[in-house]
Amino acid sequence: MKLIVGLGNPGKQYDKTRHNIGFEVIDELSARLDIPLSQAKLKGLYGAGVVKGEKVILLKPLTYMNLSGESIRAVMDYFDIELDDLVVVYDDLDLPTGKIRLRQKGSAGGHNGIKSTIAHTGSQEFNRIRVGISRPQNGMAITDYVLGKFSKEEQPDMEHAVKKASEACEAWLEKPFLQVMNTYNQ
Numbered sequence: 001m002k003l004i005v006g007l008g009n010p011g012k013q014y015d016k017t018r019h020n021i022g023f024e025v026i027d028e029l030s031a032r033l034d035i036p037l038s039q040a041k042l043k044g045l046y047g048a049g050v051v052k053g054e055k056v057i058l059l060k061p062l063t064y065m066n067l068s069g070e071s072i073r074a075v076m077d078y079f080d081i082e083l084d085d086l087v088v089v090y091d092d093l094d095l096p097t098g099k100i101r102l103r104q105k106g107s108a109g110g111h112n113g114i115k116s117t118i119a120h121t122g123s124q125e126f127n128r129i130r131v132g133i134s135r136p137q138n139g140m141a142i143t144d145y146v147l148g149k150f151s152k153e154e155q156p157d158m159e160h161a162v163k164k165a166s167e168a169c170e171a172w173l174e175k176p177f178l179q180v181m182n183t184y185n186q
Helices: 018-033 065-079 112-121 142-146 155-172 177-184
Strands: 002-006 039-041 044-051 054-061 086-092 100-103 127-132
Touching: 002 018, 002 065, 018 044, 018 054, 018 086, 018 127, 018 142, 018 155, 044 065, 054 065, 065 086, 065 112, 086 112, 086 155, 100 155, 100 177, 127 155, 155 177
Parallel strands: 002 054, 002 086, 086 127
Antiparallel strands: 039 044, 044 054, 100 127
C-alpha cells in the first residue's frame, strides 16, 4: 500500500496559493487515477483505490500546514503504512518556479509542514517531491508570499510542474523511488 500526501492549507482562501501546490498535485492525481477524495477523517481528506494492483491512498491533511504530520501519522497508523511507502509533495522556496526535485531524505529546510512530518514520523528518511515556487522579490514577507497566488506569467510553469509531479507519483507506483528520481531529477 502506498500513501501519497500533498501538503497545503484547507479553506477557499488558500486555493491556488503557492503553499497549496501539494494539494493541487493530489487533485491532479485524484482525477488521473480515478480516486475520489471522499473520506474526511483522520485529520484529513483522503481517497483510496487500486492502481495496477497496488492499493493507493491520496491524502490532503486538513490540520493546516504546520500540523500536517498529525494527519500523516494517523493515516499511516490506521492503514499500517511503512515509511518507505510514503511520498510527500510540497512547495519549496529554494527551487525555481515550476521545477520539481525528488529526494529520499533530508532536513525540513525551514518548511513547517515537513518539520511536522519529521516530528510525527520520527524520521527524516521519507520520499518527497519538492515543487519550486522561488523566493519572493523585493523584501516581501515569506508568509505573504507563500500564501499568495501565482502570477499569470508563472501559471503555465506551475501547471507543468503539477503534471510532472503527478507523473512522478504515478511512476513510483510501479518502480522504486530511486529509479523515479533518476528519471525526474534532470
